[in-house]
Amino acid sequence: MTDSKISGDFIAEDNDKRAAALKSDYAALGEKLARSNIDINAVTAKVAEFFVAVPSWGVGTGGTRFARFPGLGEPRHIFDKLDDCSVINELTRATPTVSLHIPWDKTDPKELKAKGDQLGLGFDAMNSNTFSDAPDQANSYKYGSLSHVDAATRAQAVEHNIECIEIGNAIGSKALTVWVGDGSNFPGQTNFTRSFERYLAAMADIYKALPDDWRLFSEHKMYEPAFYSTVVQDWGTSYLIAQTLGPKAQCLVDLGHHAPNTNIEMIVARLIQFGKLGGFHFNDSKYGDDDLDAGSVEPYRLFLVFNELVDAEYRGVKGFHPAHMIDQSHNVTDPIESLISSANEIRRAYAQALLVDRAALEGYQNGNDALMATETLKRAYRTDVEAILAEARRRTGGAIDPIASYRASGYRAKVAAERPAVKGGSGGIV
Numbered sequence: 001m002t003d004s005k006i007s008g009d010f011i012a013e014d015n016d017k018r019a020a021a022l023k024s025d026y027a028a029l030g031e032k033l034a035r036s037n038i039d040i041n042a043v044t045a046k047v048a049e050f051f052v053a054v055p056s057w058g059v060g061t062g063g064t065r066f067a068r069f070p071g072l073g074e075p076r077h078i079f080d081k082l083d084d085c086s087v088i089n090e091l092t093r094a095t096p097t098v099s100l101h102i103p104w105d106k107t108d109p110k111e112l113k114a115k116g117d118q119l120g121l122g123f124d125a126m127n128s129n130t131f132s133d134a135p136d137q138a139n140s141y142k143y144g145s146l147s148h149v150d151a152a153t154r155a156q157a158v159e160h161n162i163e164c165i166e167i168g169n170a171i172g173s174k175a176l177t178v179w180v181g182d183g184s185n186f187p188g189q190t191n192f193t194r195s196f197e198r199y200l201a202a203m204a205d206i207y208k209a210l211p212d213d214w215r216l217f218s219e220h221k222m223y224e225p226a227f228y229s230t231v232v233q234d235w236g237t238s239y240l241i242a243q244t245l246g247p248k249a250q251c252l253v254d255l256g257h258h259a260p261n262t263n264i265e266m267i268v269a270r271l272i273q274f275g276k277l278g279g280f281h282f283n284d285s286k287y288g289d290d291d292l293d294a295g296s297v298e299p300y301r302l303f304l305v306f307n308e309l310v311d312a313e314y315r316g317v318k319g320f321h322p323a324h325m326i327d328q329s330h331n332v333t334d335p336i337e338s339l340i341s342s343a344n345e346i347r348r349a350y351a352q353a354l355l356v357d358r359a360a361l362e363g364y365q366n367g368n369d370a371l372m373a374t375e376t377l378k379r380a381y382r383t384d385v386e387a388i389l390a391e392a393r394r395r396t397g398g399a400i401d402p403i404a405s406y407r408a409s410g411y412r413a414k415v416a417a418e419r420p421a422v423k424g425g426s427g428g429i430v
């Protein structure tokens with residue numbers, strides 16, 4: 001029996017207030033789509049089966065290197081975090097899995113699994129951390145981890161990643177995401193080639209420890225914490241890593257980890273073409289790795305990324321199953337609300353991409369009709385698919401308006417009373 005944080009009865013009652021309006025909006029949209037030979041129920045069914053993992057670290061309030069301003073009722077430990085994650089899933093029915101971060105979430109795997117089962121949550125990719133020092137570790141990562149000049153430090157970082165695989169194995173995860181902050185702050189500080197050689201050798205040791213049905217994701221990031229050079233800085237390097245390690249290694253695209261104006265959807269297409277798209281960290285960005293809420297700044301870019309994913313589905317690309325995860329930081333909002341909103345925006349981009357008339361698009365491309373080709377994408381993007389998203393939630397027991405239902409539930413006030421406020425405002429990115 002699943003332990004609900006927000007009861008199904010409460011959601012159903014709250015939905016009753018909005019059911020008539022949704023029915024009417026859904027019928028109107030269904031009629032409009034039918035004129036383009038699109039079956040709205042088929043789209044709704046696909047949307048209802050599209051899931052994205054929430055990051056355990058996302059339900060805490062984030063911060064910048066300047067300050068962190070705590071929110072109310074912040075989770076004290078992984079079990080509180082899982083409670084918060086389950087609220088997001090109960091309302092959206094879009095986030096049945098959680099991506100853990102070790103050591104932040106380290107605890108007895110049996111207890112993790114039991115708590116997940118109790119809440120009806122599974123576990124997505126594990127995330128290792130060799131970009132900061134744990135209190136009890138022997139060697140510091142100040143000057144790097146998997147690419148460190150010192151063999152003992154590299155071995156310690158490899159060992160940590162293997163421990164993440166072992167914990168993940170015990171709780172049903174099937175992937176490890178590796179992101180390292182390794183790099184340099186001065187020209188000449190490190191040897192680019194030697195650093196990457198050491199990184200590849202260390203990653204090969206991790207790869208050897210990977211179970212057969214697991215995948216290893218390398219996540220690239222242009223800069224920060226190293227500001228002159230970064231060892232895994234772009235998708236080209238990530239591709240070289242995945243190619244060098246073997247078939248279980250793939251690339252993870254974090255939307256925020258690129259220079260402004262980078263054509264991310266094209267990177268996605270390239271990785272799909274060569275079988276190396278492992279998955280995503282969804283978020284949004286204006287300047288750098290801002291970790292803003294998915295779809296909040298550039299919703300059209302998110303749509304264009306999904307256009308590539310749906311195109312791959314449409315073409316029946318073999319073995320195509322990218323992992324969908326959110327990775328963002330919430331500094332000024334209730335993290336639960338931001339994650340609900342982001343899960344909705346991600347599903348929105350998917351739904352809009354499903355509406356693209358792909359046969360027509362191909363015809364315009366082959367006929368060099370640039371205007372009608374782009375108009376075909378825009379036509380899908382301009383469609384207000386809110387009724388599809390709401391109906392997909394309603395049909396699976398979620399909320400028609402999940403943020404309104406969340407606010408009406410009083411969940412935040414309830415946990416604020418149970419969880420003491422976190423004092424202080426120290427810096428630190430979550």
Ligand SMILES: [Mn+2]
Pocket residue numbers: 219254281327
């Ligand atoms: Mn990320």
